[in-house]
């Protein structure tokens with residue numbers, strides 16, 4: 573898929589992309605226990621190259637735990653998570669981005685006192701070459717590299733729509749812009765898979781519309797997206813496939829149209845009554861059969 577990449581989103585130094593349509597990430601039997609609590613149980617799924625993949629589930633379902641296992645913040649008790657054939661669960665958290673997986677956090681984690689531009693420049697350190705000596709001597713190669721990093725950071729701020737905020741301190745940015753800055757910083761690592769943990773949290777409807785366009789642009793530029801989101805409309809409208817977790821287990825897995833009609837999903841979100849109402853409505857909409865007339 574690297575051929576399709578728009579360099580406006582993906583740094584030239586990013587790892588070689590997987591072949592289009594191939595599985596990018598294959599999770600098998602992931603389990604994680606915290607004391608007596610089974611936070612994940614036997615979770616398996618595949619994320620295909622170029623997908624927008626949604627991860628949903630009620631509060632406490634295990635979504636963040638799954639994200640944390642995938643990004644090596646937690647070691648699973650069982651299971652494997654292969655990313656382009658490489659076992660992620662054996663890596664250290666700081667090695668994850670080098671392998672092409674970047675994430676944002678549910679609770680925004682920016683360098684609050686640095687500018688937006690500096691936050692994105694830091695995101696690029698993975699792909700820089702100047703060593704300690706170069707930084708101390710500030711030789712020509714180092715200065716040139718710094719200029720490239722700065723230009724690239726500005727390009728990424730522009731890409732997420734906040735170039736005009738480049739010199740503002742991160743903590744002073746409006747909430748929606750902080751979320752977009754987090755995305756720019758994650759993109760600066762040159763990911764093949766961008767994992768977004770509740771990017772629409774705290775956004776108003778118009779900010780969410782802009783966010784949706786941004787996520788779709790990122791995917792169009794060849795980056796696969798994993799999205800944890802509570803905004804059901806956003807997930808169902810833009811994801812190619814959705815995994816629903818409940819009590820740490822897979823409740824449903826498939827295309828949004830199929831998942832959102834699944835009575836178990838409706839029950840998990842809206843209660844048993846809602847699932848029964850939907851079943852009744854669907855039955856009422858079915859064309860009558862010859863059997864119906866016999867009663």
Ligand SMILES: Nc1ncnc2c1ncn2[C@@H]1O[C@H](COP(=O)(O)OP(=O)(O)OP(=O)(O)O)[C@@H](O)[C@H]1O
Nearest residue numbers: 606609610611629630631632633634635636637638
């Ligand atoms: N580090 C931890 N130590 C102990 N329990 C934890 C830890 N992290 C998560 N849990 C528990 O594991 C379960 C799953 O939590 P998790 O945060 O993964 O759910 P979630 O689906 O992301 O929820 P939310 O939508 O509320 O963010 C919860 O019961 C939570 O309290």
